[in-house]
Amino acid sequence: MGDKDTLLGMGFDPARVEWALKATGNRGLQPAMDHILENEGKPVPDLGAITESSSNAMDVDEDEETAMELSTSAEAKSIKCSECGKIFKNTALANFHAEKSGHQSFEESTEEIKPLTEEEKAAKLQELRAKMVEKRAAKSVIDAQENRENEKIRRKANKDMNQVREELKAKEALKDAEQRKRDKLEDAKARAAIKAQIEADKQARAQKAAREKALRDGQPVPDFHASSSTPAAAPAASANSGVKGRDFKETRLQIRMSTGGQPYTTTLSSESPLSAVAEFLAAQTLSVNSDTVQLAQHFPRKNFERSEFSKSLRDLGLTPSAVLIATP
Structure with a gap:
């Protein structure tokens, strides 16, 4: 069985076996195993370049070995590191050891590197596997610690995001509550004005009925202007005082026909012209023509001219609510 088959049988990666054999110049099983163990964490380089450099190194080693054999009486069979005591079969392995360890002192040795026995191979394989298990265990510990740190960061980010969402919800709820409060107050004021x-209107109708009764009975017509006009105006003025000048977007209208019948109610934009009220009435009943209908405000008493139909409800002082009398 060759060195390659032996290394593959020991469970080594085929690419690393090829690298080790070429890097050591196929000088034996022990150098190849040393190379695999020493380069365990390194990526496998381009094997073509290694072949060329290894061949050159082997040529140089062979020349040096020939020269040494001619100049010395003792045969040098290996190279020994004086600092750590490791022996190497050739100068290429010794140079590699020097680059990796930083050792600089080497000497020739007559000690021959013997091939590994089956027990030694098994021990080397077990040692390698133990190192791999230890390395994987250390990596698992590091990965677990990184995962815990990442999980802490993720949870903190989620917590911050949830806090921002809760703050936004609280602000929106407060804003909605304030808006509902304003709407409720405006509705109350509008209802008070209506x-x-x-x-x-009730008081005016009662006064009108009293005057008509006095005329039928031949009695003096009572003068309600001095006694009741001011008290009648007071509630409306009081109701409108809180809303006058406010920028209301909509206007609630109650429109009564002078001919009697059920009043019409609608809500229009405060920017709508008075002509929109006429068009609304024309759409509700055939007895009204939007071009000829007359509109009046009962209190304070005011008849709107056709020239005022182009003005907005806000400009005419009809916001936020008003009662109009329509005459077809």
């Missing part, structure tokens, strides 16, 4: 307008 209620005041309805009360004023």
Whole structure:
């Protein structure tokens, strides 16, 4: 069985076996095994370049060995490192050991490197496997520590992101609550204004009925202007004082027909012109023509001219709510 088959049978990687044999110039099993063990963590280089350099090294070694054989009486069979005591079969292996260990002192030795026995091969293989297991165990410890650190970083990032989300939710909830509070206050003020307008309409109808009754009975017509106009105006003024000048986006309207019947209600943009109210009425009933309908505000009493139909509800002071009288 050759050195290559022996090394492969010991479980070594084929590429590293080829590298070791070429790097040591096929000088034996022991140098090849030493080369594999010493270069365990290194990548396998280009084997073509190694072949050329190894061949040159072998030529140089053979010349040196021939010269030494001629100049010395004792036959040098190996090269020994004076610093660590390791012996090498050729100068190529000795040079490689010097580069790797930094040792500089070498000497020729007559000690012959004997081939490994089966027991020694098994021991070397067991030693190599033990080193590999130890190396893998150390790498597993490092990988586990890195995984724990990465998990800490990931959890911290998730925690920070969840905290940001919670803060955004809290801000949005606070903003929505404030908006609902404002809307509720505006609705209350608008309802108060409408209620005041309805009360004023009731009082006006009662005064009108009283005047008509006085005329039918031939009695003096009561003067309600001095006694009731101011009290009637007070509730509306009080209701509107809190909303006057506010920038309301929408206007709630109650439109009553002068001919009687159920009133119409709608909500329009405060920027809508008064003509939009006329068009709304025309769409609700056939008795109204948007071009000829007349609109008036009962309180405070005001008849809107056709020239004012192009003005917005905000400019006409109808926001946030108003009651209009329509005459077809």
